[in-house]
Amino acid sequence: MRVVVVGGGAAGSLVLLHLARGAVAHRDGRGGPLEPVDVVLLDPGEQVSGAAFSTTDPRHLLNVPASGMSVDAEHRFDFVDWCVTQGLLAEGAAPYWFAPRREWARYLRERLAAALADAGDLVSVRHVRCAATAVDRAGDGVRVTLADGAVVDGDRLVLATGLPSVGEDWAPRDLTGQERYVADPWLPGALAPVVDGGGDVVVVGTGLTMVDVAVSILGSSPERRVVACSRAGRLPQPHAGSYLGEVVPDVTGWGGTLAEVRAAVAEHLDDVVATRGDWRPAVDGIRYRVADLWARLDAADRATFLREVAGTWGVHRHRMPPSTASVVDEAAEEGRLEVRAGGVVGVEPARDGWVVELAGGERVTARWLVNCTGPRSDLRRLGDPVLDSLLGLDGTSALAATDPLGLGLATLDGRVVDATGDLQPVWTLGALRRGELWESTAIPEIRVQAARVAADLLDEAVNAAAPLGRLQHQPG
Ligand SMILES: Cc1cc2nc3c(=O)[nH]c(=O)nc-3n(C[C@H](O)[C@H](O)[C@H](O)COP(=O)(O)OP(=O)(O)OC[C@H]3O[C@@H](n4cnc5c(N)ncnc54)[C@H](O)[C@@H]3O)c2cc1C
Structure with a gap:
């Protein structure tokens, strides 16, 4: 089975890592035949690049404590342990520590290389250092056009581009190409x-x-x-100077409108400040409930949230x-x-x-x-060729749709659906899922999504191998 992964930043790399680990677990668990997965990774940059982790300045630190940055949510202290083996952190030191981001990129590269080595022929990766410019359906699969005019066909596609372009809406004049x-x-x-x-x-x-x-x-x-x-x-x-914990609220009775949710959040904050003496455990606890609360809001409330609340939420949460x-x-x-x-x-x-x-x-x-204003939020206005082709904004037929505000692509647990709700052979994760989840840009969320995308792809590889497997097991 050929999988095309567009984007080799943290998200694309985490998908590859979970794919390789999942394939090994499948083999060792004697899960039956698995069609080998050949990945073509498209990214003009190095692997594990992207905005956050390509920095080489050691003063650029993670804004998530080391204990939240393992590649696998189930092995919480894997990154902490790695830091200890590298001499970055003393043995027994508190895992509430903020490592240089370039070290996390090195950690991810190491873990990915080891996972691919373990997977052997089950998962192969060929990195093509070129940008994708268009995605179209080709039979049951996809055809990706590259910036150099080449095409790559795949059975399945993972779109892991993050948010591809910065915003310059603030600029009162065109500054393109200006010196300084x-x-x-x-x-x-x-x-x-x-x-x-x-x-x-x-x-x-x-x-x-x-x-x-x-x-x-x-x-x-x-x-x-x-x-x-x-x-x-x-x-x-x-961040606080030491770990303060998280108070995850029960949001069952928090209502379904922005006004109700804001009132409930204010009450939660007051309670936590009263009992813990700090607002941070309240905000960090709400993070686990954001997707649930966001799903309750209609488009008008979401638009109000973006205008009135997102800035305040952002400076407290990030x-x-x-x-x-x-x-x-x-x-x-x-x-x-x-x-x-x-x-x-x-x-x-x-x-x-x-x-x-x-x-x-x-x-x-x-x-x-x-x-330093970051990316624009409406995918339909980015002028990104890949998104434009997926959304049919370039005149081709659309494989994907956005939420009403254009914050992200519509998916079913990460699998892209078009405007009629039909499942496409395309998965996405990270910032391109903000429309459904709101909080979808940091590693604690992305690593879980990556594991899910990898599991779906492995299911497809098992299904692809199934007829052959049955033949092989027929008595001769
Ligand atoms: C300054 C900064 C600091 C951050 N710090 C943290 C942190 O400490 N902890 C944390 O959890 N999160 C942090 N984040 C959030 C961070 O963005 C995510 O954790 C993570 O980097 C997102 O990874 P990604 O792969 O989705 O996107 P990116 O890292 O942006 O990678 C996307 C990749 O896709 C490629 N690409 C884009 N378009 C195409 C195309 N058309 N064809 C081929 N390739 C393409 C790009 O070249 C890039 O390599 C930070 C973000 C920023 C901006």
């Missing part, structure tokens, strides 16, 4: 000229990407200064490691990191950089301008 402007700091090498180049920097966006970018720039010289701005001017909250928060606080006290509330209303090239005008009238002069 970085549209996407996570593109390989994109930030290096800013870090090495000296001078003040305006960063648009005040979330976790801004924090990483600021940490790299401010660490390059005590002379550097960063001004970060966003409409609300809110920084991510810090937090900075404590050591990063200390760097940020120190830089703010020294006046080297300034955070402004107010959108960008003007951007003018200056002699050696930019003059950026913020709502409220302030004009900031800087040598560099860096976009």
Whole structure:
């Protein structure tokens, strides 16, 4: 069976890992014949790349404690144990620790290589370093067109592209290709000229990407200064200094409208603060119930959530490691990191950089301008060729549909369905499932989805082998 995986970031790599481990478990459990799975992995970058884990800066830390970052949810301390074997963490040290993200990428690569070696001929992977540009149905399977014009046919497809393009809706003018402007700091090498180049920097966006970018720039010289701005001017909250636990609420009686859910969340927060002295265990507990609560909201409530609540939820749920928060606080006290509330209303090239005008009238002069606003949310507006072809926006027939807000693809537990509800030979995971789950962008969620996608693919491989298996077992 040939499987085409588009995207070799964390999500695509986790699917391969679970596929290989699942195939070995099937063989060792004598689960009957299994058609070998030949994977063609399409990604122009290295394996385990993508926005979060391609950074080489050791100051860029995971924003999830090590105990939440194992490749397999059932072996909670696997990553912690690996860190100990690598000398990154002392034996017996608290697993509530935030490792450099590049180390997690190394861990995933190691675990993946070992799983594929164990699987032998059961699962093979060929990495083609080219982007996919279109996906069409071909018989019972798919045909993927690549950027170089080649085509790859597959029986099944996994779409693991994350959210493929950054948003620049904030920009009052077209900045494409401008000198001293970085549209996407996570593109390989994109930030290096800013870090090495000296001078003040305006960063648009005040979330976790801004924090990483600021940490790299401010660490390059005590002379550097960063001004970060966003409409609300809110920084991510810090993680607590020690593990506080999670209080997972029973949400049965929480109702089905946004107003009801907001009231219940407020009550849960009050209760947890009263009993535990901190809001974090409440927020971390709600994370386990988000998919359930999100499913209860209609499209109008979801749109209101995006407008009114998502920002507040995001800064409390996606937090900075404590050591990063200390760097940020120190830089703010020294006046080297300034955070402004107010959108960008003007951007003018200056002699050696930019003059950026913020709502409220302030004009900031800087040598560099860096976009850290993250991806746009509506898949239908990204202009991504693969999504456009899947959604039929390029005039071809649609294999997929989105939720009404365009946040993600419609699926049945990760298997893509078209607008009529027909199952397609396509699976997806991660950010492309936000429309159904809302919280679907971090490893604790993605690793579970990856295991599920791999299990479905293995079922298909077992079914594909079944007629042959019966023949082989017929008495001669
Ligand atoms: C700055 C930052 C820090 C983060 N830190 C954490 C953290 O500490 N812990 C955590 O759990 N999560 C973290 N996240 C969330 C993180 O995005 C996910 O955990 C994870 O990286 C998502 O993996 P992914 O494979 O879905 O997407 P990505 O990592 O974005 O990978 C997608 C891959 O698809 C490829 N691709 C895209 N389009 C195509 C195409 N058309 N053809 C071929 N290939 C294509 C890309 O080249 C890329 O390699 C962070 C995110 C960011 C931005």
